[in-house]
Structure formats: structure tokens, C-alpha cells
Amino acid sequence: MPSPRVEQALAQFNAGKREQARASLLALVQRSPTDFAAQRALAWVLLQLGQPGQAAFIGERVRALAKPTRDDLAGLIEIGWTFHDGGRRADGEACARRACTLAPSDPAALEALLLMLQARFAYPEMEAHCRAMIAATGPTPLLQTHLANALLAMGESEAAAALAREVLAADPASVAAAHALAATLNYVDSATPDQILESHTHFGRLLTAGIKPLAPRPPGPSDADRPPRLGLVSPDFRAHSVASFVESFLPHLKGRLDVVCYYTGFTVDDSTRRIAAAAGLWHHVNTLGDADLASLIREDRIDVLIDLCGLFARGRLRVFQMRPAPVQATYIGYPNTTGLTAIDYRLVDSHTDPPGSERLATESLRRLDPCFLCYAPPANPPPVERLTTDDPGGVVFGSFNNLQKFTDSTLAMWSRVIAAVPGSRLLLKNNAFTDESVRARIRAALDRHGLRLESIEILGRIDDPMQHLTAYRRIDIALDTFPYNGTTTTCEALLMGVPVVTLAGDRHAARVGVSLLAAVGLDSLVAATPDQFVAIATALAADTDRRRAFRSSLRPTLLASPLCDAAGFARRFEEAVTAMWRQAVAARAPAAAPPSPQ
Numbered sequence: 281m282p283s284p285r286v287e288q289a290l291a292q293f294n295a296g297k298r299e300q301a302r303a304s305l306l307a308l309v310q311r312s313p314t315d316f317a318a319q320r321a322l323a324w325v326l327l328q329l330g331q332p333g334q335a336a337f338i339g340e341r342v343r344a345l346a347k348p349t350r351d352d353l354a355g356l357i358e359i360g361w362t363f364h365d366g367g368r369r370a371d372g373e374a375c376a377r378r379a380c381t382l383a384p385s386d387p388a389a390l391e392a393l394l395l396m397l398q399a400r401f402a403y404p405e406m407e408a409h410c411r412a413m414i415a416a417t418g419p420t421p422l423l424q425t426h427l428a429n430a431l432l433a434m435g436e437s438e439a440a441a442a443l444a445r446e447v448l449a450a451d452p453a454s455v456a457a458a459h460a461l462a463a464t465l466n467y468v469d470s471a472t473p474d475q476i477l478e479s480h481t482h483f484g485r486l487l488t489a490g491i492k493p494l495a496p497r498p499p500g501p502s503d504a505d506r507p508p509r510l511g512l513v514s515p516d517f518r519a520h521s522v523a524s525f526v527e528s529f530l531p532h533l534k535g536r537l538d539v540v541c542y543y544t545g546f547t548v549d550d551s552t553r554r555i556a557a558a559a560g561l562w563h564h565v566n567t568l569g570d571a572d573l574a575s576l577i578r579e580d581r582i583d584v585l586i587d588l589c590g591l592f593a594r595g596r597l598r599v600f601q602m603r604p605a606p607v608q609a610t611y612i613g614y615p616n617t618t619g620l621t622a623i624d625y626r627l628v629d630s631h632t633d634p635p636g637s638e639r640l641a642t643e644s645l646r647r648l649d650p651c652f653l654c655y656a657p658p659a660n661p662p663p664v665e666r667l668t669t670d671d672p673g674g675v676v677f678g679s680f681n682n683l684q685k686f687t688d689s690t691l692a693m694w695s696r697v698i699a700a701v702p703g704s705r706l707l708l709k710n711n712a713f714t715d716e717s718v719r720a721r722i723r724a725a726l727d728r729h730g731l732r733l734e735s736i737e738i739l740g741r742i743d744d745p746m747q748h749l750t751a752y753r754r755i756d757i758a759l760d761t762f763p764y765n766g767t768t769t770t771c772e773a774l775l776m777g778v779p780v781v782t783l784a785g786d787r788h789a790a791r792v793g794v795s796l797l798a799a800v801g802l803d804s805l806v807a808a809t810p811d812q813f814v815a816i817a818t819a820l821a822a823d824t825d826r827r828r829a830f831r832s833s834l835r836p837t838l839l840a841s842p843l844c845d846a847a848g849f850a851r852r853f854e855e856a857v858t859a860m861w862r863q864a865v866a867a868r869a870p871a872a873a874p875p876s877p878q
Contacts, residue, residue: 283308286317290567293325301325309338316355323362324567328548339363339371353383357392364396365546365566372396384413387422394426398433401711401741403718406430421447425456428464434718435686435725437467458483463591466616466789467764469689473787476616477640483591484619484642493603493622494578499865508583508861509538511605512559514613515545515566515594519745521768522588522613523551528656530558532850537857540580542573544596570598577604584857587623590614597623607864610643612653615764615789617641625860628652631795632788640787646856650842651799653792654849655771657839662750664777664835667827673703675821678755678778680748680769683712685761686722693783693810694759695729700818707737707755714740752776756827757820765793774800774838777831779820781805783813799843800834 293301305322326335364372379389410427432440444461462479516522541559556562585605589595609625626643629652758773760782782793807813
């Protein structure tokens with residue numbers, strides 16, 4: 281545990297006294313060179329202050345001093361995370377590997393290494409390490425859960441879900457296994473909405489067992505007359521898809537709502553700085569534990585607290601179970617219910633969650649029509665260029681979605697489309713394809729559906745955002761994934777003049793494409809069945825004039841649509857937040873005294 285002096289220095293940093301925090305930690309480290317908590321905190325502060333060289337020096341010194349004792353091992357892992365999340369991933373991974381060398385079976389060391397491999401999309405190495413450890417030491421929930429995560433990331437969602445079920449059957453109280461199963465089922469073809477709901481509610485029960493809420497802070501009758509104070513909690517206030525949507529409307533809430541952002545991530549970049557500037561109050565709270573974060577939120581007197589992560593990595597759902605705010609909601613970061621009874625609302629729209637969807641969520645649904653999203657395109661995107669070909673036989677279909685969304689039903693639909701348009705090709709791009717063994721897996725999967733090798737082109741990670749957008753020029757028609765639709769990729773395709781064909785399903789994740797296309801007036805590209813998906817895609821391939829018109833009109837249409845109307849969305853968002861607050865005031869305020877008899 282960090283000493284009180286370390287915690288005090290971090291509190292200074294979070295309060296904006298950055299140089300004072302650096303000086304305090306430097307003095308602590310000079311007095312106690314082997315105080316790993318102080319070393320870790322100093323390295324993190326130096327990284328945030330833009331001094332990576334000095335942070336690296338601290339980290340190297342800690343790594344050299346580390347010995348195979350429990351306390352030193354924990355310090356080594358912590359300094360590794362500091363490096364990793366500060367952008368020095370190779371240094372962080374080196375610390376994790378040394379920790380695993382010192383203590384091969386230590387759960388914290390293993391988890392650090394596996395998560396760092398996952399962060400750089402080294403899924404085959406992650407899988408191999410898990411299998412090797414299982415062979416050497418026997419199966420454990422930790423190893424099996426991370427193996428399931430690796431399989432999911434490589435597109436093997438059914439195998440990942442089966443493994444998570446196996447772990448949960450052996451250990452029904454495993455929060456990690458319940459988490460893995462719930463998150464994985466979003467991608468599984470065969471999972472029904474009821475099965476997905478049950479997995480999330482089971483996860484919610486396990487995660488929150490034994491957590492005691494803070495003392496309630498009920499609103500009073502007069503609170504209905506003031507704007508609520510809004511808190512946003514996320515690990516993704518950085519170059520991330522969640523940030524690209526939050527950045528759009530957050531500046532428009534200034535002067536309308538008092539917004540406090542709680543950033544639980546580590547990386548600080550231009551997106552981080554823009555969001556911090558748009559917030560009324562900014563807290564970088566990645567060093568705070570759940571109880572301390574809940575206390576801070578409570579001290580800030582937040583009225584409506586919104587989670588922007590759900591069950592995805594580094595979510596802080598335990599904080600919400602402590603009930604630091606009178607009204608709590610979840611939004612945008614996760615395509616499903618959280619399963620937590622302490623979260624009151626989930627923000628969606630009538631396309632993603634039509635009437636009747638209420639039964640699939642533990643939260644009440646609050647609809648932000650016409651679309652629950654507001655996209656912030658980059659300031660100077662690459663110009664749109666002409667079609668790759670006017671010849672229907674040379675049409676390029678494509679998808680830049682994450683590999684875990686490439687389900688068997690998705691690959692089957694795509695293969696049928698390519699087969700129906702002789703001479704057409706399929707261009708795929710995502711981060712996992714940087715590894716040749718992963719590319720080989722997807723080629724084999726497509727081959728099982730009869731897709732010829734010469735019809736497939738695969739691209740790996742492109743780090744430069746503008747080069748990533750430029751790659752859309754090589755696609756004539758984008759094909760969406762199912763049952764987990766694309767979100768940012770759909771917006772990016774439309775921005776670059778590429779029409780997107782989607783299939784509407786029976787749950788939120790399978791209806792985001794419906795919402796996005798409806799917001800841009802492209803309902804004609806929404807299919808109700810796989811057969812219709814194939815028919816829409818092939819008809820569009822044959823209609824060169826329509827494809828040419830899309831190429832020139834989609835960007836201005838997108839930018840003029842509700843999907844990019846940041847000011848309009850901010851008004852609707854404010855109205856929703858205010859309505860949730862006023863409803864809580866009406867429900868929880870003491871009843872008025874009866875009139876006195878005349």
C-alpha cells in the first residue's frame with residue numbers, strides 16, 4: 281500500500297499542484313530509494329509532465345533493484361504499468377517479463393504480461409503463453425480467462441465463450457470468468473438476447489457482492505429548480521472511439537451543465553487535453569482505488585454520474601455500486617446492459633433499442649432520438665477520391681472492423697456477396713492482422729465459406745489516423761459485421777464517401793448500424809435478413825451511377841445530418857440528464873406536509 285506521503289503527493293497532483301507533487305515524490309525517493317510506491321508514483325508524474333527520459337531512468341533503477349520478494353515484485357509490476365500506460369510499452373513489457381521470470385506463477389505478474397501482450401495485439405503470443413502455463417501448472421481461472429480473451433480477439437468467439445463457460449462451471453463465483461462470458465456473448469452468433477441478459481445479471485451479482493453503498497444523499501425539493509451537476513467516468517478520454525463521440529458535444533454543454541470528468545486511464549494525448557479543456561472540472565484519477573474514487577465523486581456533489589465504459593477494459597463499475605451519486609447511468613462505451621442494479625439508466629435510442637427492449641436491461645432505458653451518438657470527424661480529413669472502379673466486376677467490398685466481430689454468420693454473408701459479384705474483392709483491415717498467423721486464420725475461415733484466396737486482401741494496423749482514413753479510398757462498398765455492428769468504422773466509411781450495408785438484429789449491438797444509417801438518411805442500406813443483405817450489396821455493386829453519387833455526396837450529407845449536429849445533440853443530452861435528475865428529485869424528496877385545517 282502507498283504511504284500517506286505518496287497519497288498526499290498524488291492528491292496534490294490531482295488538485296493541479298503538479299510541480300509540488302513532483303518535488304514531494306522526488307524527496308521521498310531520495311530518502312528511500314527502494315520505496316516502490318514512491319518510485320512508481322514519481323515515474324507516473326514525470327510521464328504526465330512530459331519528461332519520459334527522467335521517468336525511464338526511475339523505472340530502470342527500480343527494475344535493477346527488484347528482487348523476488350512479494351513487495352518488490354509488486355513494485356516492479358506497478359512501475360511496468362506506469363511505463364506501459366505512459367506510452368513506453370516496450371519498457372513496461374520488459375518489467376512484466378522480468379516479474380514473470382522472478383515468479384512464473386504469480387497471478388499479478390502473469391496478468392500484467394498478458395494484458396500488455398493484448399494491448400499490442402500480440403494475440404498468438406498471448407494464446408501460446410496461456411497454453412504453455414496451463415500445460416506447466418494446470419488450468420486456473422486467470423489463465424483460462426485470458427486464453428478466452430485471446431481467442432475472442434482472433435475472431436474465435438464461440439471457442440472463447442465455451443472456455444469461459446467451462447471456467448464458470450468449475451468456479452461459479454469467478455468474477456473474471458463471469459465477466460469474460462458476458463462480454464464475449466456480445467459477439468456470439470448463437471447467443472440469444474435472454475442468454476446475454478442472464479450472463480450480465482450473473483456478472484453484476486458477483487461483481488457487487490459485499491459492496492456497501494455510501495450513505496445516501498437524497499435530493500431535496502428545491503433541487504428540481506437547478507441544473508444537475510454531471511460526472512463522466514471513463515478510461516478512454518484519449519485517442520479512442522469513445523472520445524471521438526464525447527468530444528463532439530461536450531464543449532456545447534458549457535454554460536448549460538456543470539460537467540466533471542473522472543479520467544481513470546493513463547495515456548495523456550491531444551484528445552485528453554481537449555476533453556479536459558471542455559470539462560468544468562477535470563480529475564485524473566487512475567491512481568485512486570474504487571473507494572477513494574467513490575468518495576471523491578461524493579465530495580464533488582455529483583448529481584448524475586455516467587459510466588462510459590461498461591464491461592470493457594478498465595471499467596470502474598464497483599464505484600457505481602457504492603452509489604456516490606443520487607442518479608447513475610451508463611452510456612456509449614458498451615453495447616449492452618451492465619447487470620448492475622445501482623445503475624439507474626442506459627442511454628440509447630429507438631433504433632438501437634425499440635419498444636420492448638426494456639426487458640433486456642437491468643437499467644431503465646432513456647432514448648436520445650433520433651440517434652444516441654454524435655460523431656466528431658477529424659478537423660481536416662483526407663479528401664474523398666473517385667471510385668476504385670466503374671466496372672462492377674472490379675468492385676472492392678471491405679470492412680475495417682475489429683476481428684472479434686468477424687463471426688461465422690458475418691463471413692458467410694460476405695462470402696455470398698463476393699460470389700454474387702464475379703471479379704469483386706474483399707479488403708479487410710484491423711490491428712490483429714499485423715500478425716501473419718492471424719491473417720492465416722481468417723483466410724482459412726473464409727476459405728471454408730468458399731472465398732478464393734486471390735479475392736482477399738488483408739491490411740494490418742496503420743498508426744497514422746489520416747493514413748487510416750485514406751485507406752477507405754480503396755473500398756467501394758463497406759460491409760458491416762453481425763451480430764455486433766461497427767460504430768466508428770461506419771462513421772469513418774461515410775466520411776470517406778463509402779456506403780455501408782448493415783443487417784438489423786434483435787439487440788443493441790446488432791442495431792447500431794440501423795441507428796447510424798437512419799440518422800444519415802440511408803435506411804435503404806439496412807437489411808432485415810441475410811438474403812436481403814446480399815441483395816442490397818450486389819445491387820449497389822451493379823449500380824455504378826449510384827455508387828458514384830454516394831462517393832461525392834456522403835461526406836456533406838453526413839456532416840449536415842443529426843449524427844454530426846453537436847449543438848443539437850448537446851441540447852437533447854442535457855434534456856435527458858435533467859429529466860433523470862428531476863425524476864429522482866420528485867421520487868426521493870420528502871412529501872409535502874398536509875395543509876393545516878382551516
